[in-house]
Amino acid sequence: MCSIARSRVLLTPKVIAPKQIIPGAVTSRWFSDEPKATKTPLFNLHTKYGGRVVDFAGFLLPVQYSDLSLSESHLFTRKSASIFDVSHMLQTNVRGKDCLSWFESICPVDLKGMKDGSSSLTVFLNDKGGIIDDLIVTKVNAETLYVVSNAGRMKEDKAHMSETSEIFRKKGNDVNVEFWETRERALIALQGPKAAAVLQSLTDIKLDDLTFMTSRLGKVAGVECRVTRCGYTGEDGVEISIPAASAEHVTEALLQSSDVKLAGLGARDSLRLEAGLCLYGNDIDESVTPVEANLTWLIAKRRRTDDNFPGSSIILRQIKEGVSKRRVGIKMETGPPARKSAVLKDAKTSETVGTVTSGCPAPSLGVNVAMGYVSESLKKAGTELLVNIRGKDIPCVVAKMPFVPSKYYIKK
The missing domain is CATH 3.30.70.1400 (Aminomethyltransferase beta-barrel domains)
Structure with a gap:
């Protein structure tokens, strides 16, 4: 999550500037058709650096920037560090x-x-x-x-x-x-293996002590911010909550390093999918429980004992007795990427056994990856399936997630 962002209605992309967008760069259901979209505190910075800005869930955000393709931006994040504007959260x-x-x-x-x-x-x-x-x-x-x-x-x-x-x-x-409100507070995500080193030169927070999923107040480029060690890419990184008036100043300070570039929604989506992270409205929604979504670990041990959270009787029964479907990772060595709603079939019987919820090329792996829900009996990694794309059944296999190793900063 955090991030990760997320509407539940299938909407058509609305390009603001320039009037062009790479098809399939970001899952279309997250684009808003609202007549008036909100500018984030970094809107002017996006246009300054050549951001291809679209209306996304009612906010004007960049899909990508003119200096890098989507796959180049994705790979740059994996080897260095990128800044994502997540002020819409x-x-x-x-x-x-x-x-x-x-x-x-x-x-x-x-x-x-x-x-x-x-x-x-x-x-x-x-x-x-x-x-x-x-x-x-x-x-x-x-x-x-x-x-x-x-x-x-x-x-x-x-x-x-x-x-x-x-x-x-x-x-x-x-x-x-x-x-x-967005006009009061900005939020940026600095993600990648070089993120901490770049940030440390600009903050009074001792980042060696700021481990994964911890948060501190401190100065960043002289501005009082909240820094949380988390993200939506599978890489080490932070999310920085900044007073809106100082958002450009902090972001520009980070961009002074050659190890940092701006990245948009397109790279963020492929990075999170490689990391096995859910997108709300695609991979999870109100019809799905944490057990079915393979997120049982979110139900804390004490809370299971207390049995006093919403839907606890249903969820605890599922933990004990099992479920009929489960979210799994899917890998494809050939063919086009599977997209949302593509039908999954049993490779032996051609019987429909599930549905794809997210899918895209994985630049880090050179293959296509996806997530989806399949019958419980077929959830094991290595299970061979078929995915129907444009009327053609293409071989795929259930795969462990994350598709690429997570690199969160955890002290042992």
Whole structure:
């Protein structure tokens, strides 16, 4: 997740400038057809550096930049470092002495067991155990949370947090939810093996101590920011929350290094897919539970014992008894890439056994990769399948995810 961004309605790409976009660069369901899109605090910087800006989930964001192709930008991130504008994500501050209890009432995360300054991927769940959204929550301290959730679910997330916190307050609890608007706060992701070294020269935060999924306040290029060691690429990196007025200054300071380039939505999508990370609305939605999505690890041990999160009876039964379908990785050595909704078949019987949810070429591997849901009996890595693309059945195989090794910064 974090990132990763994410609407649930299939929409047509709307190019803002220039009037051209590479077909299939980014999954089309994330583009918005809203008449008025929001500029992020980095809009002028995108145009300055040749960004191909599109209307994405109601925000004007670059698909790519003029200096690199999509695959070149992808590979540059894997070997060096790239900056992604993720200011469209919803940033939320939660305060109050009962904020941990409230947040645990809508997520299966164990906030009370987390250390201050630590972060966790989690999910909002409905009463049937379906995933309302995936998000990253940081426990700043016992009375403060910082939350980053998806742009395409902004309306739903705001409503869900507002309504549930209001009910919680009416019971005499202390919790206050504050949504940051894009005009107030920017968010950038600096991702890649050289990200930490570049950032360290500009920050007073000791990055050796900032391990994966931890977060700190500190100065970046002289600006007070929140830096969280996380990302949506599978690489080491950080997300930096910046006051909107200083977003260009911080980004330009990072770009002074020859090891850093700007990257857009196209590279971000292929990077996250190689990393085996879900895209909301494609790979997960309200019809899918964490168990079916192969995200059972998001259900914290204490929360399983307490059995008091939304949809817990259904999810705990699935953990015990199993499910009929499961999200898996898929690799194809030949043919075009499989796209969303492509039918998956049993290689022996040609019986339909599942559906592709995301797919694209994998520049790091030189093959095509995808995610999808298949019958539980076929989830094992190495299982041979067929994927129907444009009326033709093409061989593919169930593969372990991530497709490329994760390189998160974890101290042993």
